[in-house]
Amino acid sequence: MNKKYIKYIEYIVNDIEIPYLKSIEQYGLKQxxxxxVLSKVFNQPVTIIGNNVYDSNGNQIYSENRYGDWYKYEYxxxxxxxxxxxxxxxxxKYEYxxxGNQIYSENxxxxxxxNR
Numbered sequence: 001m002n003k004k005y006i007k008y009i010e011y012i013v014n015d016i017e018i019p020y021l022k023s024i025e026q027y028g029l030k031q032x033x034x035x036x037v038l039s040k041v042f043n044q045p046v047t048i049i050g051n052n053v054y055d056s057n058g059n060q061i062y063s064e065n066r067y068g069d070w071y072k073y074e075y076x077x078x079x080x081x082x083x084x085x086x087x088x089x090x091x092x093k094y095e096y097x098x099x100g101n102q103i104y105s106e107n108x109x110x111x112x113x114x115n116r
Contacts, residue, residue, distance in 0.1 A: 009033070013040045019064040019087070021051055038062075 001009075016023040020041060024034055031048065038053055039046045042061060047054045053062035057079060064070040064087075074083035078100060085091040095104035095116075106112040 009036060009040070012037050016041070019068045019070045020053075020062065021048075021064050022068050 012024065012027055012029075016037070020038060021034075024037060029037065035046055035048055038048065042053070042055075045056045046061070047056075051064050051066075052060050055061050055075070057075070059073065059075045059079060059081075061073050061075075062070065068087070070087045072083075072085045073081055076082050076096065078096070080094065080096045080100060080102075082094050082096075083091070084093075090108045092105065092107040094102055097103050103115045104113065
């Protein structure tokens with residue numbers, strides 16, 4: 001990639017805001033360029049199918065609908081969902097033991113479940 005193109009991609013990465021897919025529309029990028037931008041946003045290689053963004057393990061890490069509502073997901077190294085957040089501010093957080101059993105959860109409503 002030439003330096004001018006790299007600077008343009010970096011500009012977009014720094015300019016877009018959540019909801020990412022809606023925000024990125026204004027640039028008229030191709031699918032592979034959108035994936036490049038979002039790979040930099042999420043600090044990992046991504047694939048986009050429809051309005052869903054997946055990491056290299058096939059885990060959905062981001063989604064949005066045509067109205068701009070969005071959903072973000074994070075996973076541990078074992079593929080367990082450890083965090084979920086949506087555009088209305090609601091969030092959930094999870095922890096797992098070494099066998100993959102959920103042992104702790106809390107959410108934006110203040111609910112906590114601790115099975116440690």
